[in-house]
Amino acid sequence: MSYTFPRSAELYARAQKSIAGGINSGIRKLEVPVPLYFDHGQGCRLWDVDGNEYIDFQTGQGALLYGHAPAGMAEALSVQARKGTHWAAQSELEIDVAERLQRLIPGAERVRFNNSATEVVLAAFRLARAHTGRQLILKFEGHYHGWADEGLVGFAPPPDQWGTEEEPTRLHPSQGVISEVLEQFVVARWNDVEHLRQRVDQYRGQIAAIVFEPVLCNTGCMEPVPGLLSTIRELCDRDGMLMIADETITGFRFGPGGAQTHYGVVPDLTILGKAIGGGVPFAALVGKEASFAKFLSGAAVHAGTLNANPLCLAAAKWCLDQILELGSDHPKTLISLGQKTMQGLRALADEYGIPLRPQGPGLVFHATMLKPGAAEGPVTSYRDYVLRHDAPRWAHLRRCLLEEGVRAIERGLWFLSLAHTEADVDEALVRARRAFARHAE
Numbered sequence: 004m005s006y007t008f009p010r011s012a013e014l015y016a017r018a019q020k021s022i023a024g025g026i027n028s029g030i031r032k033l034e035v036p037v038p039l040y041f042d043h044g045q046g047c048r049l050w051d052v053d054g055n056e057y058i059d060f061q062t063g064q065g066a067l068l069y070g071h072a073p074a075g076m077a078e079a080l081s082v083q084a085r086k087g088t089h090w091a092a093q094s095e096l097e098i099d100v101a102e103r104l105q106r107l108i109p110g111a112e113r114v115r116f117n118n119s120a121t122e123v124v125l126a127a128f129r130l131a132r133a134h135t136g137r138q139l140i141l142k143f144e145g146h147y148h149g150w151a152d153e154g155l156v157g158f159a160p161p162p163d164q165w166g167t168e169e170e171p172t173r174l175h176p177s178q179g180v181i182s183e184v185l186e187q188f189v190v191a192r193w194n195d196v197e198h199l200r201q202r203v204d205q206y207r208g209q210i211a212a213i214v215f216e217p218v219l220c221n222t223g224c225m226e227p228v229p230g231l232l233s234t235i236r237e238l239c240d241r242d243g244m245l246m247i248a249d250e251t252i253t254g255f256r257f258g259p260g261g262a263q264t265h266y267g268v269v270p271d272l273t274i275l276g277k278a279i280g281g282g283v284p285f286a287a288l289v290g291k292e293a294s295f296a297k298f299l300s301g302a303a304v305h306a307g308t309l310n311a312n313p314l315c316l317a318a319a320k321w322c323l324d325q326i327l328e329l330g331s332d333h334p335k336t337l338i339s340l341g342q343k344t345m346q347g348l349r350a351l352a353d354e355y356g357i358p359l360r361p362q363g364p365g366l367v368f369h370a371t372m373l374k375p376g377a378a379e380g381p382v383t384s385y386r387d388y389v390l391r392h393d394a395p396r397w398a399h400l401r402r403c404l405l406e407e408g409v410r411a412i413e414r415g416l417w418f419l420s421l422a423h424t425e426a427d428v429d430e431a432l433v434r435a436r437r438a439f440a441r442h443a444e
C-alpha cells in the first residue's frame with residue numbers, strides 16, 4: 004500500500020490562507036501530489052505529519068551532511084540557546100569557527116560569515132568589483148548562485164531564448180529584478196575550455212571575477228572536464244580577475260578541503276553554505292587576505308544583523324569538528340554509498356525499461372530521465388541536459404518514489420549523508436523497486 008498524504012493536504016489548504024502560495028520557497032510548490040509537512044527526522048529518515056517514513060536523499064537540499072537531528076549538534080544548540088542566541092557582537096565562537104576553516108581549506112586566509120549562501124555570493128561579487136574596479140562577472144549557463152538578482156542570471160534559460168553558441172543569453176528567470184543586472188554579467192558555456200578563453204578575451208579588462216560551481220550540481224551533476232578549473236585559475240591570474248568557487252554544495256561533502264582540494268585548485272574566494280551549518284542558517288566567505296582588502300578597509304560594505312550569531316556558530320563549530328575528526332576519509336564512504344545507489348537505480352531502470360541515467364560523483368548525483376529517442380551517454384552541458392532530460396516523466400517517477408518512502412529532490416538531485424548506511428541504501432532500493440514497477444505500469 005503506497006503512502007497517502009491527507010494531513011499534509013489539509014495543512015497545505017490551511018497554509019494558503021496565510022502564507023503566500025502556501026510555501027516559503029518556490030521550488031517546494033513542485034512537490035507532488037502536495038507539498039509535504041514534516042514532523043521529525045532522525046539520521047537519514049524523515050517522518051511526515053501523516054506518519055509516513057522516508058529514507059531521505061533530499062537531506063535538506065544537501066545541508067544535512069550529518070543527517071537529521073544529530074545528537075551532538077542538538078546538544079551544542081541547546082547549550083548555546085540557554086546562554087543566548089544573538090548578541091550582534093563578537094564572541095570567541097566566531098574565532099573558533101574561523102580557525103577551523105583555516106585548518107580545513109587551503110587559501111582560507113580570512114573569513115566572513117553570513118546567514119545564507121545567497122548573501123555570501125553577493126558579498127563575493129561586491130568584493131570582486133571593489134577589488135578590481137571592474138563591473139562584469141563571468142558565470143556559466145545552468146550554474147545556480149542563490150536567488151538574488153545577481154545569482155540567477157543565466158541559470159535556466161529556455162531553449163527558445165538561448166542566444167547563439169558564441170554569445171549565450173544573459174536571461175533572468177525572474178520578473179522584478181533590476182533590469183541593468185543582466186548587463187553586469189557575461190555568460191559562458193560550462194565545460195568548454197576554448198569557448199571560455201574566447202569569452203574572457205572578448206571582455207578582457209572588464210571582468211572582475213569568474214564564478215562557478217566546481218561540479219555543476221544544480222544542473223545534471225556534471226564534473227568539470229580536465230583542464231577547465233586550471234584554465235579558470237590561469238585566466239584569473241593573467242587578467243587580475245578573482246576566481247570564486249561556489250562550494251555551497253560541494254564544500255565538506257567532497258572532503259575537508261571541498262571540491263577545490265579534490266580538483267587541485269586554490270580559488271581567491273570560496274562560498275560555503277549548506278553543510279557548514281548542518282541545517283542551521285549559516286554561510287561563509289573564505290579566501291585570500293588580499294581579496295578581502297576592501298572589507299578590511301571598510302571601502303566595501305559588509306553587514307547583517309544576525310551575522311555570526313552564537314547559536315548558528317555553535318552548530319557550525321560542531322559540524323566542522325566532525326569534518327576534522329573524519330579527516331579525508333569520509334568522501335570515500337559517501338562515494339561508495341552513492342555509487343551503490345546509482346547502480347541500484349540503474350539496474351532497476353533497465354529491468355523496468357525506464358530510461359533513467361544516474362550521473363555524478365556519487366556523494367551527490369543526478370538522475371537524468373532521457374526523453375524518447377534521446378541519445379545515450381552522460382549529459383555534458385546545460386543545453387544538452389535541457390534537450391535530453393524528460394522533466395515531466397522524472398516528476399512522475401519521483402512521485403512514485405515518494406509514495407513508497409524514498410525522497411529525492413524535485414529537480415532530480417540525490418544527496419547522500421554521513422547518516423546513510425549500506426542497509427539504508429538496500430532498503431531504499433527495495434522501496435524503489437515498487438516505485439519503478441508502479442511508474443512502468
Ligand code: PLP
Pocket residue numbers: 064119120121122124147148149150216221249250251252276277286
Ligand atoms: N550556491 C549554490 C551552488 C547553491 O546550490 C545554493 C543553494 O542551493 C546557493 C548558492 C544559495 O544558497 P542559500 O539557499 O543558502 O542561499
